[in-house]
Amino acid sequence: MVIDWLPSVLITTLLVLAVVGGVRRANLWRAGQPEKVNIVAGLLALPRRYLQDLHHVVERDKYMSRSHVATAGGFVLSMILVILVHVFGVSSQLLAGALLVSLVLMFVGALFIAKRRLHPPSRLSKGPWMRLPKSLLMFSLTFFVLTLPMADILPEGTGSWLLTLVLSIGIVLSLSEMLFGMTWGGPMKHAFAGALHLAFHRRPERFGGGRSTGLKPAVLGGDVHGVAKPSDFKWNQLLGFDACVQCGKCEAMCPAFAAGQPLNPKKLIQDMVVGLAGGTDANYAGSPYPAGKGDAKVLGNAKGGIDNVITAGLIDADTLWSCTTCRACVEECPMMIEHVDAIVDMRRFLTMEKGKTPNKGAEILENIIATDNPNGYAPASRTHWAADQNLPLMKQKQTAEVLFWVSDGAFDMRSQRILRAFVALMKAANVDVAILGDEELDCGDVARRLGDDATFQQLATRNLATLGKYKFSKIVTTDPHAYHCLRNEYGDFDVDGVLSKGGSGQGVEVLHHTTFLNQLVQQGLLKLSAFKGGKVTYHDPCYLGRYNGEYEAPRALLESLGIEIAEMERSAFRSRCCGGGGGAPITDIPGERRIADMRMEDITQTGAELVAVGCQQCTAMLEGVVEPRPVVKDIAEILLGQLIEEVH
Amino acid sequence: MPLNIVSLVSVGRHPQSGRARRAEQDSRAVELGLKLADTALTVLHVGNPDDPILRQYAGMGLPSLTVLKQEDSVDAVPVLQRFLEQKNIDIVLTGVRAESGESSGMVPYLLAHALGWPVVARVADIVAVKDGKAEVLLALPRGQRRAVSIQLPFIASMDHAAEAARQSAFAVGLRATVESVESVGEVDQIRVDWQESVAKIRPKRLKTVKAKTAAERFKAATAKPEGGTGKVMKNETPKEKARAIFDLLLEEKVIR
Numbered sequence: 044m045v046i047d048w049l050p051s052v053l054i055t056t057l058l059v060l061a062v063v064g065g066v067r068r069a070n071l072w073r074a075g076q077p078e079k080v081n082i083v084a085g086l087l088a089l090p091r092r093y094l095q096d097l098h099h100v101v102e103r104d105k106y107m108s109r110s111h112v113a114t115a116g117g118f119v120l121s122m123i124l125v126i127l128v129h130v131f132g133v134s135s136q137l138l139a140g141a142l143l144v145s146l147v148l149m150f151v152g153a154l155f156i157a158k159r160r161l162h163p164p165s166r167l168s169k170g171p172w173m174r175l176p177k178s179l180l181m182f183s184l185t186f187f188v189l190t191l192p193m194a195d196i197l198p199e200g201t202g203s204w205l206l207t208l209v210l211s212i213g214i215v216l217s218l219s220e221m222l223f224g225m226t227w228g229g230p231m232k233h234a235f236a237g238a239l240h241l242a243f244h245r246r247p248e249r250f251g252g253g254r255s256t257g258l259k260p261a262v263l264g265g266d267v268h269g270v271a272k273p274s275d276f277k278w279n280q281l282l283g284f285d286a287c288v289q290c291g292k293c294e295a296m297c298p299a300f301a302a303g304q305p306l307n308p309k310k311l312i313q314d315m316v317v318g319l320a321g322g323t324d325a326n327y328a329g330s331p332y333p334a335g336k337g338d339a340k341v342l343g344n345a346k347g348g349i350d351n352v353i354t355a356g357l358i359d360a361d362t363l364w365s366c367t368t369c370r371a372c373v374e375e376c377p378m379m380i381e382h383v384d385a386i387v388d389m390r391r392f393l394t395m396e397k398g399k400t401p402n403k404g405a406e407i408l409e410n411i412i413a414t415d416n417p418n419g420y421a422p423a424s425r426t427h428w429a430a431d432q433n434l435p436l437m438k439q440k441q442t443a444e445v446l447f448w449v450s451d452g453a454f455d456m457r458s459q460r461i462l463r464a465f466v467a468l469m470k471a472a473n474v475d476v477a478i479l480g481d482e483e484l485d486c487g488d489v490a491r492r493l494g495d496d497a498t499f500q501q502l503a504t505r506n507l508a509t510l511g512k513y514k515f516s517k518i519v520t521t522d523p524h525a526y527h528c529l530r531n532e533y534g535d536f537d538v539d540g541v542l543s544k545g546g547s548g549q550g551v552e553v554l555h556h557t558t559f560l561n562q563l564v565q566q567g568l569l570k571l572s573a574f575k576g577g578k579v580t581y582h583d584p585c586y587l588g589r590y591n592g593e594y595e596a597p598r599a600l601l602e603s604l605g606i607e608i609a610e611m612e613r614s615a616f617r618s619r620c621c622g623g624g625g626g627a628p629i630t631d632i633p634g635e636r637r638i639a640d641m642r643m644e645d646i647t648q649t650g651a652e653l654v655a656v657g658c659q660q661c662t663a664m665l666e667g668v669v670e671p672r673p674v675v676k677d678i679a680e681i682l683l684g685q686l687i688e689e690v691h
Numbered sequence: 692m693p694l695n696i697v698s699l700v701s702v703g704r705h706p707q708s709g710r711a712r713r714a715e716q717d718s719r720a721v722e723l724g725l726k727l728a729d730t731a732l733t734v735l736h737v738g739n740p741d742d743p744i745l746r747q748y749a750g751m752g753l754p755s756l757t758v759l760k761q762e763d764s765v766d767a768v769p770v771l772q773r774f775l776e777q778k779n780i781d782i783v784l785t786g787v788r789a790e791s792g793e794s795s796g797m798v799p800y801l802l803a804h805a806l807g808w809p810v811v812a813r814v815a816d817i818v819a820v821k822d823g824k825a826e827v828l829l830a831l832p833r834g835q836r837r838a839v840s841i842q843l844p845f846i847a848s849m850d851h852a853a854e855a856a857r858q859s860a861f862a863v864g865l866r867a868t869v870e871s872v873e874s875v876g877e878v879d880q881i882r883v884d885w886q887e888s889v890a891k892i893r894p895k896r897l898k899t900v901k902a903k904t905a906a907e908r909f910k911a912a913t914a915k916p917e918g919g920t921g922k923v924m925k926n927e928t929p930k931e932k933a934r935a936i937f938d939l940l941l942e943e944k945v946i947r
Contacts, residue, residue: 398860
C-alpha cells in the first residue's frame with residue numbers, strides 16, 4: 044500500500060468506535076432491573092457454552108452450522124491477527140500466513156452464507172441481513188490483498204494510488220459492518236450481544252445438557268407486578284433480546300404463527316429490541332404478525348421506548364395472549380433466548396395490574412380463587428369420579444408409597460376415563476397408592492400462565508401445606524401440567540422441604556404416569572398382550588417433552604405392546620403443540636386455523652388409526668377435531684386395553 | 692358538579708364452595724358506580740376493615756374504600772343511615788340481596804325508608820343523570836326494560852341484567868387504601884338469636900310439557916305470560932287501588 048499508516052489508523056478508529064458503541068449498548072441493558080449474575084464464572088464458561096451448548100442447537104441445521112463455524116471462526120481468528128499484524132505492526136511471516144489462511148476460511152464460509160441468501164426462506168429477515176454476506180466477503184478479500192505483501196508473497200509497496208483507494212474503501216465498509224455495526228445495532232450485533240447473553244444467561248442451568256423450564260416467581264407487593272415497560276425486565280433479559288440473529292427458526296416452529304394468530308416470536312423479540320433502544324419497528328425486515336387488529340401488520344406504527352408501557356403502542360395484548368407457552372421457539376432458538384419468560388412477564392402486568400385477561404380468562408381466574416378449580420365446580424365434588432374406585436384417601440392412610448395427584452381432570456368426564464384406566468393399572472400392579480381427595484387443589488398452572496402469579500403462589504403454598512401432612516415417596520400424575528408445576532415450579536415456595544426432603548428425608552420423586560407405568564412394566568408388574576390394532580403414532584405433550592425431557596417412557600410403553608410407532612415429522616423436541624397450553628383455549632385469540640386441526644393433519648399424514656397421548660389437555664384438544672380422524676387415546680387407556688388380568 | 696355516588700358492598704358467598712368472595716350483585720353496583728363517577732365513586736362497607744374480600748372490590752380500580760368498622764352482630768342499616776345522612780349523596784347503589792347473613796333483600800328498602808328517599812329495584816342501567824333527574828332502565832323478565840325517570844337522591848338495587856363486574860386486578864386491590872371510620876352501631880338482637888341450618892331441597896313441581904312441536908316450545912319459552920285475571924288500574928283513587936290489592940291478597944289467601 045502506498046500509505047503505510049492508513050490501514051492501522053482506519054482499523055483503530057473503527058475499533059474505538061466499536062468500544063464506544065459497546066459501552067452505549069451495555070448502558071441500554073443496564074436500564075433493566077438488577078439480577079444477580081456471576082460475571083466472572085459466566086465469562087469463564089462462555090467458550091464452553093458457545094462451542095458446546097449453542098453449537099448443539101445450531102448443529103440441527105448442518106449446512107448453517109458448518110458455514111457459521113468457518114465464517115465466525117475465520118473472522119475471530121482474522122480479527123485478532125489483523126490487530127497484531129496491521130495495527131501493532133508485528134512483522135512475522137508466520138502470523139501473516141496464518142492470517143491469510145483464516146481469511147480464506149472465512150471467505151469460503153461467507154460464500155455458503157451468500158448462497159443461502161440467493162433464495163432465502165421466508166423465516167429469514169431480509170433488509171440489512173441481505174448485506175451481511177457481502178460485507179463478510181469484502182472483509183476477507185480486502186484484508187487478504189492487504190496482507191499479501193506482509194507474507195512476502197507480493198513485494199512491499201506494491202500497488203498504486205488506485206489500489207490504496209480501493210483497499211481503504213474496503214476496510215472502511217467491511218469494518219463498519221463488522222466492528223461498528225456490531226455494537227451500534229447492525230446485523231453483527233448478534234455476535235457481541237449473543238456472546239454476553241450466553242455468559243450472563245438468566246437460566247445458566249440450561250447449559251451443559253441441563254434443563255430449566257419453571258417460570259420465575261413474580262415479586263408481589265412492589266410498585267409494579269410483571270413487566271409494564273422494557274425497563275421492568277431484568278437487565279440480562281434485555282441483553283437476551285439483543286442477541287437475536289433473526290434466523291426465524293422460532294417463527295417456523297410457532298404454532299400460533301402457523302395458525303395465523305397475531306404472534307411471531309421473532310417479531311416479538313425485535314419489538315422488545317425496539318422497546319429497549321427506542322424508535323419504531325419500521326426497519327424490521329422479517330415476517331410481520333400474521334393477523335391483528337387494525338393496521339397491526341403495517342410496519343412503522345409500533346413505537347417503543349425504555350419507559351413506555353409495552354402494550355400501549357409497541358405490541359398488541361392479543362400477541363401476548365396468542366402464545367400457548369409450548370416452548371417450541373425456546374427449544375429452537377440458536378441464541379437460547381427465553382421468549383416464554385418474557386411473554387408471561389408481560390401477561391402478569393396485564394392480569395395483575397390491568398385486570399385485562401381476555402375472554403374467559405377473568406371468569407376462570409375468579410373460579411380458581413373461589414373454588415380452587417377453573418370451572419367453578421363444588422370443591423366437595425372433586426372425588427365423585429372415584430366413587431367406585433375404592434381408592435384410599437391420604438387423610439385416612441397418612442402414609443403411602445405413591446401419592447396419585449388427580450388434577451382437575453377429576454371434574455371432566457373424558458379425563459376421568461384416563462384417571463380410571465390409570466387406577467386400574469396401578470391396582471393390577473398392586474401399587475400402594477392413595478389420593479388427597481377433596482384436599483387436593485388446582486395446581487395453579489392455568490393461573491400462572493394467565494399471569495396471575497398471586498393466585499398460583501397461593502395455591503402452591505396451600506398444596507404444599509397439605510402435602511406436608513403426609514408421608515409418601517412418589518407423586519404420580521396423569522397431567523403433565525400439574526407434573527411440571529409440582530416438579531419444577533413448587534420448589535420456589537417449598538420452604539419446609541415438603542418435596543425436596545419429603546417425609547423420609549430422601550426427597551419426593553415427582554413422576555408422570557407414563558414414566559411410572561414404564562417402571563412397572565420394566566419390573567414385570569404388568570402383564571400386557573401385544574397390540575393388534577392398526578398403525579399408531581404418538582403425540583408428545585409440550586409439558587412432558589420440552590418442559591421435562593420425557594420422550595422415552597411413553598415410546599418404551601408403546602413398544603412394550605409391540606407397537607412400532609409411526610413417528611410424525613414433528614415429534615419429540617420438535618413436537619407441535621395441540622393448542623391447549625398456556626391458557627390459550629381460555630383466552631381464545633382468533634386466527635385463520637385452529638392449532639389442534641393442524642396437529643391432527645400431522646397425525647393423519649402418518650396414516651395412523653390411533654394417536655397415543657399422555658395428557659388430558661391434548662386429548663381434549665385433539666378429540667375436538669371433527670371426524671373422520673384417528674382415534675385419540677391416552678397411553679394408560681391403551682395399556683389397560685392390553686392388560687392380561689390374572690384370575691385368582 | 693360531579694355526581695356523589697355510593698356503592699354499598701357486602702362480603703359474598705360462592706354458591707359452590709361457600710367461600711367468601713365479592714358478591715355478584717354488589718360488584719355490579721361498583722361497576723355501574725365506576726361508569727357514572729369513575730374513581731370519584733365511594734365504595735362503602737359495614738364490617739371488618741381487614742377483610743381480604745374488600746381487596747377484590749378495590750381491584751376493580753378503586754384507589755380507596757370506606758369501611759364503617761362494626762362487629763358482625765351489628766345491624767348495618769342504622770349505621771349506613773347515619774353515615775349517608777351526613778353526606779350530600781345523589782345515588783346509592785346496592786345489590787338486590789346479600790349472599791350471606793340474613794339475605795332478606797331489605798337493606799335498600801329500610802335504608803330508603805329511614806332516609807325518606809325513593810327506591811328503584813332491579814336496575815339494569817342508569818343511562819343519564821341530568822338536572823337532578825336520572826334516567827333509569829329497570830330490568831323486567833325476558834330481557835324487557837322499562838325506562839323510568841327519578842328525582843335525585845335515590846337508592847337503586849342492581850339486577851343481574853346490569854353490566855357484569857370487570858376483572859379484579861390483584862395489584863390494584865393490594866394498593867388501595869381502606870379508610871376505617873369509627874361508627875356507632877346497635878346489635879341486631881333478632882339476627883343474633885337466629886339459628887342457621889342447612890336448607891332442605893324443596894321438591895320440584897313436575898313440569899308437563901304440552902307443546903308438541905319445536906315452534907310451540909319456542910313460543911312457550913319466549914312469549915309474554917298472559918295474565919288472564921289481572922287488571923290495570925290507572926285512574927282510580929289510591930284508596931280504590933289499595934282495596935283491590937287487599938282483596939287480591941285475601942283471595943290468594945296471603946292474608947287470612
